[in-house]
Amino acid sequence: xxxxxxxxxxxxxxxxxxxxxxxxxxxxxxxxxxxxxxxxxxxxxxxxxxxxxxxxxxxxxxxxxxxxxxxxxxxxxxxxxxxxxxxxxxxxxxxxxxxxxxxxxxxxxxxxxxxxxx
Amino acid sequence: xxxxxxxxxxxxxxxxxxxxxxxxxxxxxxxxxxxxxxxxxxxxxxxxxxxxxxxxxxxxxxxxxxxxxxxxxxxxxxxxxxxxxxxxxxxxxxxxxxxxxxxxxxxxxx
Numbered sequence: 538x539x540x541x542x543x544x545x546x547x548x549x550x551x552x553x554x555x556x557x558x559x560x561x562x563x564x565x566x567x568x569x570x571x572x573x574x575x576x577x578x579x580x581x582x583x584x585x586x587x588x589x590x591x592x593x594x595x596x597x598x599x600x601x602x603x604x605x606x607x608x609x610x611x612x613x614x615x616x617x618x619x620x621x622x623x624x625x626x627x628x629x630x631x632x633x634x635x636x637x638x639x640x641x642x643x644x645x646x647x648x649x650x651x652x653x654x655x
Numbered sequence: 656x657x658x659x660x661x662x663x664x665x666x667x668x669x670x671x672x673x674x675x676x677x678x679x680x681x682x683x684x685x686x687x688x689x690x691x692x693x694x695x696x697x698x699x700x701x702x703x704x705x706x707x708x709x710x711x712x713x714x715x716x717x718x719x720x721x722x723x724x725x726x727x728x729x730x731x732x733x734x735x736x737x738x739x740x741x742x743x744x745x746x747x748x749x750x751x752x753x754x755x756x757x758x759x760x761x762x763x764x765x
Binding site: 576630637648 | 656689691693695697698699700701702703707710712742744746748752753755756757758759
């Protein structure tokens with residue numbers, strides 16, 4: 538069974554750094570792209586970017602380029618989303634998703650809630 | 656920036672039929688965008704319903720169907736049930752690894 542398990546909720550202060558994770562299992566991790574999706578409070582889902590763990594090819598949505606860094610460690614089947622300096626506006630739920638056949642997002646993590654508050 | 660538009664909300668009676676649409680701010684949605692549809696309850700993982708325009712994901716009941724209607728992608732729920740009450744998002748593939756989510760439609764079953 539394909540599973541994506543995300544790291545737990547985080548509470549951070551503005552200016553702090555953060556790295557959240559998404560661990561894949563039940564499939565060949567390096568062979569499927571992993572994407573990240575944001576949902577701010579009361580808002581819709583937004584596409585952030587995607588990484589191919591096999592060679593770390595990474596593509597960012599223009600809206601998120603330079604705001605976050607997506608990475609992966611194929612040795613432990615884990616993708617990451619990180620911030621170097623959090624803002625209050627980064628408060629959101631973040632989901633990872635696997636890109637399957639025919640370009641669908643076919644499996645999803647359970648979400649990581651990030652709260653940034655002074 | 657490309658905007659993918661959906662109806663903000665729809666109400667449907669139990670057993671009724673509702674069609675949600677997914678349009679582009681400029682241009683037409685075609686199969687080349689590999690439109691997909693997701694059901695989402697905030698705080699839970701999204702559920703993949705339809706991909707590549709009209710292919711149902713594993714385990715999705717056949718009351719959900721996808722199509723192209725005119726210049727938009729469409730999701731039709733036939734015989735709506737109470738637990739279909741949720742948010743629904745279309746997603747279009749824009750190439751080069753990038754996707755755009757639609758604005759989302761809240762479906763109310765009453």
